[in-house]
Amino acid sequence: GQQVMQIPQYQHVQEGEDFTTYCNSSTTLSNIQWYKQRPGGHPVFLIQLVKSGEVKKQKRLTFQFGEAKKNSSLHITATQTTDVGTYFCAGRDDYKLSFGAGTTVTVRA
Amino acid sequence: DAGITQSPRHKVTETGTPVTLRCHQTENHRYMYWYRQDPGHGLRLIHYSYGVKDTDKGEVSDGYSVSRSKTEDFLLTLESATSSQTSVYFCAISDLGGDTQYFGPGTRLTVL
Numbered sequence: 612g613q614q615v616m617q618i619p620q621y622q623h624v625q626e627g628e629d630f631t632t633y634c635n636s637s638t639t640l641s642n643i644q645w646y647k648q649r650p651g652g653h654p655v656f657l658i659q660l661v662k663s664g665e666v667k668k669q670k671r672l673t674f675q676f677g678e679a680k681k682n683s684s685l686h687i688t689a690t691q692t693t694d695v696g697t698y699f700c701a702g703r704d705d706y707k708l709s710f711g712a713g714t715t716v717t718v719r720a
Numbered sequence: 721d722a723g724i725t726q727s728p729r730h731k732v733t734e735t736g737t738p739v740t741l742r743c744h745q746t747e748n749h750r751y752m753y754w755y756r757q758d759p760g761h762g763l764r765l766i767h768y769s770y771g772v773k774d775t776d777k778g779e780v781s782d783g784y785s786v787s788r789s790k791t792e793d794f795l796l797t798l799e800s801a802t803s804s805q806t807s808v809y810f811c812a813i814s815d816l817g818g819d820t821q822y823f824g825p826g827t828r829l830t831v832l
Contacts, residue, residue, distance in 0.1 A: 620760070644820065653810060653823040654763065699762060706751060706770055706817025707778070712762035 615702045617711030624690045625719050632714040634683040634700035641703045643676055643683040648713070649696045657698075692718050723747050724824040726811050732830045739798040741827050743811030745791075751814040752794040753821065754778075754786060756807040763810065769794055770817060801831045 614637045624630050634643065642661045646654040658667055660676035660683060667674045671694075673686040683700055697715045701708040723746030733739050743752060754766040755778075765778030767786040775786050783805060785797045798805055808828050812821040 617762075641818070653826050654812075654821075656820050656822065659820060701763075701821075703818035707753065707765060707768055708818065708821060709765075710755075710763040712760060 615700060615709045615711040617700055617714055619714055620712060622714055622716045623719065624694075624716060626690055626692065628690055629686065629688045630690060630716070631684055631686045632698055632700075632716075634685075634702075634711050636681045636702050636709075638702075639680050641680075643680075644701045644703075644708065645674060645683075645685055646699045646701065646710075647696050648699065652696075654699060687716075690716075690718055692720060694718060724811060724813055724822060726809075726824040726827050728827060729825065730828045732832065733801055734832050735802055736800050739801050739829065739831075741796045741809055741811075741829070743794045743796070743824055745794075745813050747813060747815075747822070748791060749813040749815045749822075750791075751817050752788065753812040753814070754784075754794065754796045755810045755812065756780065756805075757810060757826075758807050766796065766809075801829075803831050805829065806831045 616635045644659045645657040648654045664678045665676040671688045675684045697713040699710050699713045701710045725744045727742045753768040755763040764780045766784050769775045769788040787795045808826050810826045811824040814821045
């Protein structure tokens with residue numbers, strides 16, 4: 612079945628710095644979704660990308676879908692303490708999603 | 721947040737006992753999913769449902785069964801709990817299969 616790999620598993624960031632997390636699939640994806648889970652909370656939908664090469668922004672977050680639709684990235688600029696949590700990518704697999712293992716982000720003030 | 725509740729929110733049980741977790745939605749979404757979350761593994765799909773009485777297995781279905789007799793309720797049963805089933809269980813719903821999913825608050829299950 613479809614496998615979605617996500618790196619890095621952990622990201623320790625100084626407040627104010629930028630970082631990127633990457634998502635790679637073994638197969639072509641019809642769409643890619645990103646979720647955020649705060650510590651102790653549940654995953655919350657952030658965004659969906661559908662088109663090859665698509666780029667979407669949400670304030671300091673930039674999401675990109677690769678040209679071959681097999682990879683995606685999430686770039687956060689000027690990291691803040693509110694960015695703490697685990698970010699998951701998920702690829703559509705028929706009527707379900709295949710989630711990556713997530714990138715857990717901690718922020719040093 | 722979407723209208724999704726899970727019960728119980730916390731449970732401690734002993735090896736070999738049956739356990740049922742309930743997911744209830746008020747959104748009338750067709751698709752419902754059960755995931756388990758363990759450190760280093762992200763969210764792994766246990767079972768999902770695409771309609772009343774219509775269910776299918778996910779990647780980690782061994783030791784679990786599900787039932788959906790009404791649109792709003794999706795039950796996950798561990799027939800005989802084992803320590804390896806200690807985990808956080810999340811229910812999710814979706815209006816369209818493979819589309820945006822909305823998650824419940826989770827159930828923390830400990831099997832001693």
